[in-house]
Amino acid sequence: MEQTHTFKRLGVDLGVRSYPIWIGEGVLQSLPSLLAQQGIGADRCLFIITDEHVAPLYLESLTNSLQAAGYPVSHAIVKPGEQAKSLTVFEGIVTQALEAGLDRKSVFVALGGGVVGDLCGYVAAAYMRGVDFVQVPTTLLAHDSSVGGKVAVNHPLGKNIIGAFHQPKLVAYDTSLLQTLPPREISAGYAEVVKHGLIWDESFVAWLEKNVEQLTRLDSHVLPEALYRAIGVKIAVVSQDERENGIRAILNLGHTFAHAIESLAGYSGGINHGEAVSIGMVAAARLAEKLQLANHVSERTSNLLKRFNLPTVLPNGLDADEMIKVMRRDKKGEGGKLVFVLPREVGRVEVVKDVPEAQVREVLEQMTGGEQ
Ligand SMILES: NC(=O)c1ccc[n+]([C@@H]2O[C@H](COP(=O)([O-])OP(=O)(O)OC[C@H]3O[C@@H](n4cnc5c(N)ncnc54)[C@H](O)[C@@H]3O)[C@@H](O)[C@H]2O)c1
């Protein structure tokens, strides 16, 4: 089926590493022709990485359509959840890829959410010193993770500590796959959508505020626009600063807090990435207000996130001292300093280095134990 004209195309412009993002219902049926357009012909072996939730839903139909187009296809299925982003799982996949006979011309395909995308991208970045890969995102959150080329696995002492920059050859975002997402994962995805508004575009935030209910239902009248606009912000930032030497850091709004929450609350399902980012963005807004960098941002931020059914206070049992310790190890930090992306107003943020610990502690303490 040659229906690519009915899909939306966005382009990431990075010279020789440029690639298209195709968005729309049914994009996946056209994957063979989209691959061919990118110069990935049926002489290349494909290796799909997916997880145990996604495999029963979409692996067989994807495999069949690729095989029908002549591609040799094999796969690996990992356990669902953040724990799959580990060196142990990484090694297991490399073993399977070697056993399947994958060579340097082979192409990895990430069929899943951000976990599978980050893991698969890191395998592709490292396998035989780097092979091509393709992103087939299946979560709303993966509008963010599938674009921009940051790939990684976690270390027990920190999120995304072992990683690389490795751009995909193609992102094929079939919005019909989102219909099977559990409500909690839909909310998690909107945390990063809201983030893209908060860092860049007040009018996008206002549009989200107007359309929360339809968006939560994944209404096809508004969902594509939310995705184009959010991905558009990501592309605008990444194409200016592919390897995060400057402006790209603003994409980490809420993430210094979020990574500490994820590290301490465990990667085992207590709290997911989008939920941690939601709490982190409220914390960043409160910190900005405390430092007198912004006014009236935290209330609007937390109201919108709550309407997307996202948490805005810290989970019980998180200790401010422990969190500060983890945040000092954050990749943005230099020499253990506390570095945060903080809002100046809705739609505009800046990176603030060396934030005093006392104010950070106050914000954390005010956000503990269910206090709104
Ligand atoms: N690389 C980046 O730039 C970047 C950006 C943002 C987030 N991330 C990473 O992304 C990860 C979070 O991604 P996520 O929220 O997509 O998590 P995820 O990949 O764990 O997916 C969430 C859950 O939904 C299930 N699922 C996925 N697609 C489904 C579907 N279509 N139907 C039913 N269930 C489905 C998964 O099995 C999983 O249980 C984190 O590790 C985060 O660090 C990376």
Ligand SMILES: [Zn+2]
């Ligand atoms: Zn994130």
